[in-house]
Amino acid sequence: MTRPANLKMVAQEAGVAVTTVARVLSGKGYVAEDTRDRVMKAVEATGYRVNSIAQSLKTSRSTIIGHLLRSTVPNPFFVKVARGVEDYAKTMGYTVLTANVQDAAEAERQAIDTFLNWRAAALIFSTPVSAENVEYAIRARVPVVQVERPRAALGHRITVKNRDGALAAMRHLTELGHRRIAYVGEAPGSQQNDLADYVERERFDAWREAVTALGTYDDALVRFGMAYQIDLTSAQGHGYQATRELLSLPKRPTAILASNDILAAGALQAIHEAGLRVPDDMSVIGFDDTLAEYLTPLLTSVRLPARRLGQAAARLVIADLEAESPGPAQELALDAEFMPRLSTAAPR
Amino acid sequence: MTRPANLKMVAQEAGVAVTTVARVLSGKGYVAEDTRDRVMKAVEATGYRVNSIAQSLKTSRSTIIGHLLRSTVPNPFFVKVARGVEDYAKTMGYTVLTANVQDAAEAERQAIDTFLNWRAAALIFSTPVSAENVEYAIRARVPVVQVERPRAALGHRITVKNRDGALAAMRHLTELGHRRIAYVGEAPGSQQNDLADYVERERFDAWREAVTALGTYDDALVRFGMAYQIDLTSAQGHGYQATRELLSLPKRPTAILASNDILAAGALQAIHEAGLRVPDDMSVIGFDDTLAEYLTPLLTSVRLPARRLGQAAARLVIADLEAESPGPAQELALDAEFMPRLSTAAPR
DNA sequence: TTGTAGGCGTTATCAA
DNA sequence: TTGATAACGCCTACAA
Numbered sequence: 069m070t071r072p073a074n075l076k077m078v079a080q081e082a083g084v085a086v087t088t089v090a091r092v093l094s095g096k097g098y099v100a101e102d103t104r105d106r107v108m109k110a111v112e113a114t115g116y117r118v119n120s121i122a123q124s125l126k127t128s129r130s131t132i133i134g135h136l137l138r139s140t141v142p143n144p145f146f147v148k149v150a151r152g153v154e155d156y157a158k159t160m161g162y163t164v165l166t167a168n169v170q171d172a173a174e175a176e177r178q179a180i181d182t183f184l185n186w187r188a189a190a191l192i193f194s195t196p197v198s199a200e201n202v203e204y205a206i207r208a209r210v211p212v213v214q215v216e217r218p219r220a221a222l223g224h225r226i227t228v229k230n231r232d233g234a235l236a237a238m239r240h241l242t243e244l245g246h247r248r249i250a251y252v253g254e255a256p257g258s259q260q261n262d263l264a265d266y267v268e269r270e271r272f273d274a275w276r277e278a279v280t281a282l283g284t285y286d287d288a289l290v291r292f293g294m295a296y297q298i299d300l301t302s303a304q305g306h307g308y309q310a311t312r313e314l315l316s317l318p319k320r321p322t323a324i325l326a327s328n329d330i331l332a333a334g335a336l337q338a339i340h341e342a343g344l345r346v347p348d349d350m351s352v353i354g355f356d357d358t359l360a361e362y363l364t365p366l367l368t369s370v371r372l373p374a375r376r377l378g379q380a381a382a383r384l385v386i387a388d389l390e391a392e393s394p395g396p397a398q399e400l401a402l403d404a405e406f407m408p409r410l411s412t413a414a415p416r
Numbered sequence: 417m418t419r420p421a422n423l424k425m426v427a428q429e430a431g432v433a434v435t436t437v438a439r440v441l442s443g444k445g446y447v448a449e450d451t452r453d454r455v456m457k458a459v460e461a462t463g464y465r466v467n468s469i470a471q472s473l474k475t476s477r478s479t480i481i482g483h484l485l486r487s488t489v490p491n492p493f494f495v496k497v498a499r500g501v502e503d504y505a506k507t508m509g510y511t512v513l514t515a516n517v518q519d520a521a522e523a524e525r526q527a528i529d530t531f532l533n534w535r536a537a538a539l540i541f542s543t544p545v546s547a548e549n550v551e552y553a554i555r556a557r558v559p560v561v562q563v564e565r566p567r568a569a570l571g572h573r574i575t576v577k578n579r580d581g582a583l584a585a586m587r588h589l590t591e592l593g594h595r596r597i598a599y600v601g602e603a604p605g606s607q608q609n610d611l612a613d614y615v616e617r618e619r620f621d622a623w624r625e626a627v628t629a630l631g632t633y634d635d636a637l638v639r640f641g642m643a644y645q646i647d648l649t650s651a652q653g654h655g656y657q658a659t660r661e662l663l664s665l666p667k668r669p670t671a672i673l674a675s676n677d678i679l680a681a682g683a684l685q686a687i688h689e690a691g692l693r694v695p696d697d698m699s700v701i702g703f704d705d706t707l708a709e710y711l712t713p714l715l716t717s718v719r720l721p722a723r724r725l726g727q728a729a730a731r732l733v734i735a736d737l738e739a740e741s742p743g744p745a746q747e748l749a750l751d752a753e754f755m756p757r758l759s760t761a762a763p764r
Numbered sequence: 765t766t767g768t769a770g771g772c773g774t775t776a777t778c779a780a
Numbered sequence: 781t782t783g784a785t786a787a788c789g790c791c792t793a794c795a796a
Contacts, residue, residue, distance in 0.1 A: 071476070072535075074789050085767045090791065098765055120533040121478065122789035125469050125772050128419070140495045147488045147495055154516055163530060166514045168502055182511060185468040187420075303714055333710040340712045359710050362681040364688045366651055422773050433783045438775065446781055470773035473788050 073114035082110035093118070120163075124187070133157055133385065134183030135166045135192045136176055142330065144358045145374050149194045149215060152378020160386050162189070173198035180205050190385035194378070196220065199261060211388035213381045216372070217267050224384045226377055226400045230267055230355075233370035233404030234274030237325055237353045240368070240406065244414045246323040246351060247284050251275045252310045252335060253327030255292035271327045271355065289314070289321055307334025315342050322415035323351035329359040332367055336411070347413035357407055365410035373402050421462035430458035441466070468511075472535070481505050481733065482531030483514045483540045484524055490678065492706045493722055497542045497563060500726020508734050510537070521546035528553050538733035542726070544568065547609060559736035561729045564720070565615050572732045574725055574748045578615055578703075581718035581752030582622030585673055585701045588716070588754065592762045594671040594699060595632045599623045600658045600683060601675030603640035619675045619703065637662070637669055655682025663690050670763035671699035677707040680715055684759070695761035705755055713758035721750050 079086045084103060091097040092107040099107075110116075124130040135153050137146045150166060157164045165188065167179035176197045183191060190210050195217035196202045202220035205212050212223035241249055256269035272290075279285045291310035307326060311334065314321055326332040332354030339350050346352055346365055354360055357371035380400055388394045427434045432451060439445040440455040447455075458464075472478045483501050485494045498514060505512045513536065515527035524545045531539060538558050543565035544550045550568035553560050560571035589597055604617035620638075627633045639658035655674060659682065662669055674680040680702030687698050694700055694713055702708055705719035728748055736742045 075791095076789080086790085087767055087792085088765090091766085094791085100765065103765080117529070118533050119473075119535060119789055120530075121469055121473050121535055122772090123791080125467075125473050125774090125788090126790045126792090128772060130469065141492065141499060144489065144492060144495075147492075151489060151516060163513070163534070165511070168499060181465070182468075185466050186511070187467060187469055303709060330710065333712070336712045337714065359707070361651060362678065362707050362711070364681070364684045364712050366685065423775095424773080434774085435776095435783055435785095436781090439782085442775085448781065451781080467773055470788090471775080473772090473790090474774045474776085476788060 072119075073116040074119065075116075078107065078110045078114050078116045081114055082106045128187075130187040130189050131162045132183070132186055132188045133162050133164050133190050133192065133382065134179070134186075134188040135164050135194065136179055136183075136196070137166060137168050138193075138195050138197055139171050140168050143328075143356075145356050145372065146194055148358075148374035149378040149381075152375035152380075153192060153194070153382045154378075155375070156379040156382035157386070160382075162382075162386065164382075169197060171197055173201060176201045177204070180208075184208050184210070189389050192378075192381045192385060194381070199263070211385040211394060213384050215377050215381050218263050219261050221263060222397065224381075224398045224400075226380050226384070226402065227266070228372050228377070228404050229401050230270035230370075230404060231274050233355070233372075233406060234271045234325070235278065236404075236406035237355075237368075237370055238275060238278035240408060240412065241323045241325070241351060241353070242278065242282065244351070244412060246415055247282055248286070248289065248319065248321040249275070249279055249282075249284070249323045249325060250289040250291065250314050250321040251325050251327075252291045252293075252307060252314075252331050254294065268327060271325075275325055286319075288317060288319075303334065303337055305330070305334045307331035308338045309334075311335040311338035312342075315339070315344070321350075323353070323412070325353050326355060328356045329354035329363075329367065329369055332369070332411075333359055333363055336363055336367070346411050348416065351412040351415070353412060357405075360407065360409065363411075368409045368412040369407050371405040371407050373405070376402060420467075421464040422467065423464075426455065426458045426462050426464045429462055430454045476535075478535040478537050479510045480531070480534055480536045481510050481512050481538050481540065481730065482527070482534075482536040483512050483542065484527050484531075484544070485514060485516050486541075486543050486545055487519050488516050491676075491704075493704050493720065494542055496706075496722030497726040497729075500723035500728075501540060501542070501730045502726075503723070504727045504730035505734070508730075510730075510734065512730075517545055519545055521549060524549050525552070528556075532556050532558070537737050540729045540733060542729070559733040559742060561732050563725050563729050567609050570745065572729075572746045572748075574728050574732070574750065575614070576720050576725070576752050577749050578618035578718075578752060579622050581703070581720075581754060582619045582673070583626065584752075584754035585703075585716075585718055586623060586626035588756060588760060589671050589673070589699060589701070590626065590630065592699070592760060594763055595630055596634070596637065596667065596669040597623070597627055597630075597632070597671045597673060598637040598639065598662050598669040599673050599675075600639045600641075600655055600662075600679050602642065616675060619673075623673055634667075636665060636667075651682065651685055653678070653682050655679030656686045657682075659683040659686035660690075663687070663692070669698075671701070671760070673701050674703060676704045677702035677711075677715065677717055680717070680759075681707055681711055684711055684715070694759050696764065699760040699763070701760060705753075708755065708757065711759075716757045716760040717755050719753040719755050721753070724750060 169175040194215040196219045199219040218225040293306035354369035357369040360367035360369040423434045517524040542563040544567045547567040566573040641654035702717040705717040708715035708717040
């Protein structure tokens with residue numbers, strides 16, 4: 069196995085010094101026309117390509133950004149965030165290393181170590197599994213950003229205005245004439261972490277606020293559980309189970325607000341199984357807008373700007389990297405967008 | 417900004433030579449007990465962590481595997497493959513670099529270059545966008561594997577037994593009593609590439625074979641179009657449109673075989689919109705088993721072993737890397753699994 | 765306009 | 781059992 073061409077070999081081939089080749093390749097510095105031609109020919113002939121590894125060892129600034137994804141299956145939300153990160157990073161000349169940590173703090177820790185060993189210039193958590201790991205990363209002195217569900221009050225944080233989104237959804241239902249509206253989601257507090265809880269808390273609080281204003285608050289209409297479990301079908305999941313329970317209530321709700329699309333998908337299945345129709349017999353609203361467009365009927369949902377979250381995250385850390393001094397931690401809150409579709413209508 | 421600790425600093429701290437530190441860290445070679453202790457203390461004190469970049473420059477064998485994903489949004493299939501690749505690669509001590517090329521040959525080419533510049537040890541295409549790019553990669557002399565839909569007759573190829581899966585689906589429908597069965601998919605030939613066409617061809621041919629055996633082959637029941645388009649809702653997509661057309665046929669089919677779950681999701685929407693019920697009025701079968709469990713009713717589908725495809729891909733290239741000589745190109749065909757669920761029943 | 769030389773952090777070879 | 785030293789491929793003063 070002959071080794072791949074390096075600058076030296078190109079220089080030899082062209083009959084010049086390595087410096088000259090480097091100058092031609094980098095495009096800066098003066099090089100005579102014909103020397104440049106000779107060098108380019110030699111590059112062709114030898115099949116030379118830069119060695120990013122040697123490059124970043126030398127410059128000792130890597131262009132690697134580590135991206136930690138909490139879970140790509142089953143929730144497509146994180147995949148969309150990843151696209152956003154790639155979008156921006158690529159245009160800025162950075163390489164994104166992605167690791168899927170599947171909700172496991174240990175895997176997250178390992179991924180951080182791998183990234184740091186590769187001298188990742190920055191780390192993006194979409195979203196962190198453990199606050200300790202975030203702190204660990206920050207202690208390593210790389211710019212860090214937490215996306216959507218921060219767990220540590222450190223580093224940059226990008227969140228979504230869940231409250232506004234949920235209130236828009238509730239307003240929509242209220243205006244349609246719904247009064248008994250159920251909530252299916254995760255319990256705020258289940259994360260064992262005040263910060264991380266804020267997403268579920270904001271969504272739930274908005275629901276409570278709205279039904280309280282209507283004077284129809286009812287404990288029986290709240291169904292907390294695991295939002296989704298890995299490798300568990302939605303049919304066995306919390307959305308499905310919770311909805312079955314809601315349907316068997318003496319005073320059944322006329323609408324359901326779910327705290328994500330996977331839960332809403334389960335709700336649609338349970339309603340269908342009961343021989344009822346959406347939205348005629350029951351309105352359903354999801355959150356995240358991940359599966360919404362594939363479901364029947366087209367699901368009304370609150371869209372999170374997943375891709376823009378990713379772009380913003382990349383932008384924040386890259387700004388730090390390009391700046392002289394890192395700058396203070398920033399907190400961004402992006403808008404959610406209410407997407408009315410076919411799963412909501414006036415109650416009969 | 418003080419630079420991160422390196423071997424030299426650790427050596428200084430411990431009062432030994434770098435070689436000794438290296439020996440302690442690598443665990444091979446004889447080192448006295450107390451020297452080892454001193455070194456470990458120094459590692460702690462300095463916060464040393466290996467520099468994978470320097471490491472692979474020196475050893476000139478990188479542990480990077482480049483993974484090119486054709487599209488992660490909207491098709492979750494590739495995300496599952498990615499998990500499989502990561503699974504296996506991680507246990508073998510390799511780092512996976514992922515690039516999402518969004519169906520663009522140019523982006524794919526760029527990603528290949530980035531990977532090769534990082535001296536990726538191997539490349540996995542899940543699935544290639546352009547045959548030329550695969551050849552380009554192979555010319556660079558790295559082990560290459562094409563997953564699910566090979567385009568070049570080179571390097572390792574891992575496919576799925578689509579024919580068996582589709583035949584199982586058709587048998588299921590036939591046994592339920594269906595005779596007029598429609599096909600919604602991509603046209604074999606639309607890929608402009610014999611090899612890449614084989615997936616759509618196998619699925620379509622199995623359908624044709626089955627309906628021909630039934631004596632119910634009918635051109636009007638075949639709907640070819642774009643399987644899915646990026647950022648286009650399934651409601652406007654081919655599955656939805658094709659199904660509307662099928663429903664308005666004078667002699668309407670009683671069942672639909674779709675060549676992927678996204679198309680099937682669109683079919684479910686169209687049927688629902690027409691006021692019909694699945695499976696009572698129409699049976700629907702999808703392919704890939706990506707969205708199936710989220711849909712209403714639970715979609716009968718043909719499951720592709722996505723994760724195992726990824727694992728197998730990683731296994732093949734890593735075997736090449738660990739072997740002395742690369743070994744011949746292998747062709748693997750994994751089984752698809754028919755998953756009967758709630759979207760199929762006997763016709764009325 | 766071109767070339768020489770040193771070093772980034774690690775590993776491997778050879779001495780001590 | 782430990783240590784000097786030379787690469788790996790690239791970049792960059794500085795010199796010619």
